[in-house]
Amino acid sequence: MKTVYGSKSMYKDSLTKKLEEFDYSLLQFGVLEKCTKDTISNEISTSFKAIVFTEGKCIIQYQETEYFLTKGDVLLLSPYIMYNTHFLDKVSVKYYYLYFDVIPDRKRSEFAQLFRCDGLAIYPKLVSDHVFPMIESSYKNIQQNRPGCNFSAKLVLLHLLLAMQQNPVDSHKKNTDLTEYSAWEGVIIRNCMKYIDSHMNKNIKVEDLCSHLGLSQAYLYKCFKKTFKLSTKEFLSVYRFRHIETELAQSNRPIHEISERFGYPSVYCFSSVFKKRYGISPLKYRQNCQIGITGSLELDNSDKIKKFD
DSSP states (O other): OOOOOSOSOOOOOHHHHHHTTOEEEEEEEEEEEEOSOEEEEEEEOSSEEEEEEEESEEEEEETTEEEEEETTOEEEEOTTOEEEEEEOTTOOEEEEEEEEEEESGGGHHHHHHHTTOSSEEEETTOSOGGGHHHHHHHHHHHHTTOTTHHHHHHHHHHHHHHHHHHSOGGGGTTTOOOOOOOHHHHHHHHHHHHHHHHTTTSOOOHHHHHHHHTOOHHHHHHHHHHHHSSOHHHHHHHHHHHHHHHHHHHOOOOHHHHHHHTTOSOHHHHHHHHHHHHSSOHHHHHHHHHTTOOOOHHHHTGGGEEEOO
């Protein structure tokens, strides 16, 4: 009698079934290396972000709390939160980061709840030394655009997410101060971001958001202040200029096209506003980025970022 192997599917445990409810779209895979004292301020992402620390240590400031992160720690960030990164003097730091979206979009809030990252979640010592080569190899495959590189990057993400779920529940509670805002407020923020992203070529005002959502300025102010520690008006300015920074640093578009794209009536007006905020002209900022003088996380390593199409 012949024995037939593989005729039945393996038993699926409850965690496997739960994780298989989600799929992921990878957006960027990058690495940051620093060895000088510096602060990267007001980082905002419209997608989820996972950061794996492979060398050194730094401080993440989120809301009123500072978190000390070191080798092996993993940081999971939900969309639309704002945080600062402080690098220590003469301490070499290296970490890899993955930007990703959850598919389908309606599963975002369920994913955030499962991974307890309605804001920021820290998993200390989640990654051991033997995993670092896998992450580095996957990153190199992406940089070299080798066959299967995207699949390899997705495996890294899946490995991290599985490890997060297998990590003891209380192991990162003491290091984490999650944002506790209601599901309704989260929906409001997401709808605001979608509106802002689709109207970036206009000078969006607080009144425009209120009119679009049918909300009062006072209530919208409360939502933004609670989520970002900024007023609605302050957030619009910060978020807008983060996009402008990226355009100047990572594109070859002429300054006048960038000016038009972000709704400025003239290059002169755009340059005046930019110089008032940064102390230098848009052209000078672009030149500084090209030689590595910049204060933005992704822009510091624009040559080390892989975007997924």
